[in-house]
Amino acid sequence: MVDYQLDDVNPEMSFLEMLDTLNEQLVLKGEPPIEFDHDCREGICGQCGLFINGRAHGPLAATTTCQLHMRSFEDGDTIYVEPFRAKAFPIIKDLKINRSALDRIIQAGGFISTHTGDAPEANSIPIPHHVAEQAFDSAACIGCGACVATCKNSSAALFTGAKVSHLVILPQGKAEAATRVVQMVDQMEKEAFGNCTNTKACEVECPQGISADDILRMNFEYNKAVLLVDGK
Amino acid sequence: MPTLSFLSNSISRKNLMALTGLFLCLFLVIHLAGNLQLLLPPERAQTQYNFYSQLLSHNYLIKLVSYALYLSILIHALDALILTVQNWRANGAQGYVYDRRRTASAWYSRNMGLLGSLIFVFLVIHLKDFWFQYKFGVVPMDAEGHKDIYPIVVAAYSELWYVLVYVVSLLILGFHLWHGFASAFQSLGLYHSRYGKWVKYFGWFYTIVITGGFILIPLWVYFFNY
Known part of the structure; x- marks a missing residue:
C-alpha cells in the first residue's frame, strides 16, 4: 500500500474524478500516475472495479465505482483503495486487473x-x-x-x-x-x-x-x- | 456431453456435498427419533433403548445404511477439504489489506468448513464414547439379554462438562445446518424463486427441531435422571 494525500476534494466529485485529480498532481510532481480501469463512467460498462474501504465498489449498494461520489466519505478520511483480488484476475499494474x-x-x-x-x-x-x-x-x-x-x-x-x-x-x-x-x-x-x-x-x-x-x-x-x- | 462425474467441476463437487449432506440430514431425523426414547422414565428407557440398540446393530438393512452413512461422512469431509483448498488457491497469493467483505454475508455461511471441522471432532468423541464402546467395549447384559448401553449413556450425561460439550457441539451443528440445509438444495439447483423461501423456512424449522431435540436429551438426563 502507498499513502497519498489529496487536498480540496470536492464532495460532488465522483470517485474516479478524485483519482484523476490525484493523478494530475502526481504527474505535475513528476511521479507516475496510478493506473486504474475505467471507460463509460456511467455505470454500465463494467470497467471500473475498485475495492474501496474493504468493499467491492465501495460503501454504497448497487453502485459502480464510477457512480460513487466523494460525498459518501467524511472530510479527512483515509480511504483504502485496492484492486479486485483473485487468482483469476492477475494484476496488470496498480489498480488495473486483467478480467x-x-x-x-x-x-x-x-x-x-x-x-x-x-x-x-x-x-x-x-x-x-x-x-x-x-x-x-x-x-x-x-x-x-x-x-x-x-x-x-x-x-x-x-x-x-x-x-x-x-x-x-x-x-x-x-x-x-x-x-x-x-x-x-x-x-x-x-x-x-x-x-x-x-x-x-x-x-x-x-x-x-x-x-x-x-x-x-x-x-x-x-x-x-x-x-x-x-x-x- | 460430459459423463456424470462428481469431481470434474465446481457444480459436480457441490452436488456431492449436497447429496451427502442431505443424506446426513435424513440420518439426523432417524437418530433423533430413536434417541428420544432416552426421555422415557428410566426403567422403561433402559429396556427400550437397549432393545433399540440391539436392533440397530443386528439388522442387515440398517447395517448397509450405516456403511452408507460412514461413507457419506467421509466423502462430505474430504470433498469439503478439496473445495476449501481450491477456494484458498482461487483467492490468489495476496489477500486484501483492508477487508470488510464479512459485512455482506452471515458468519456461519462463511465458516462452514470451520463448523464442519468442529462437528467432526465432536463426532470422534461421540463415536468413541458410545458407538465404539457398544461395538468393541465390554458392556454388561441387561435382564432381557441385550447389551446394557443405557447406564453408560446416563453416566456420560451426568457429568456437567460432558453435557456442556454436547450442548456447544450441537449448537455448532445447528449453525452448520442453518446454512447447509437450504444451501444443499441451492447447490443441486432444486430451487425456485417462488418456492425457494419455503425450502429456507423448512430448513430453519428442521434445524430448530433437530438441534433443540438433541440438546434436550443430555440436559434432560442431567437434570431428571441423575
Missing part, C-alpha cells in the same frame, strides 16, 4: 448461434413481458467482477449464472441450453475460480443487483444437462 477470464467464460458458450443478416421480425417469437423482464434482469450483468472480488472463495458463479440465465430464460436460448451451460461451467473451472458456497455475498455487492437465484438456475441447468440430455 479476460470472464470473457473466456462467455466465449465458451454465452451466445446463441444464429445466421447473420437482417434482423428477424421481432414479434415472430412470442415472449411474455415478464419473461423478457426476467431475462433482462440477468442480462444487466456488466461483468465488472465484483462478485468474484467479494466472494470469500473467488467464485465466478454469479457472473456465469447471469450469463447462462439471460439466454436460457428466452426461447432463442433454449436450443443450445445444455451444451452452453456445460461448456461455460467447464471454462469457469479452467480459469481457476473458486467454488460457490451460497453465502450470497455476491448479490449484496453486485452493482447491477443480479440475484443469486441465477446461480441456482445455472446449477439446475447444469444438472439437467448432465442427467437428462442425450450426449452428442
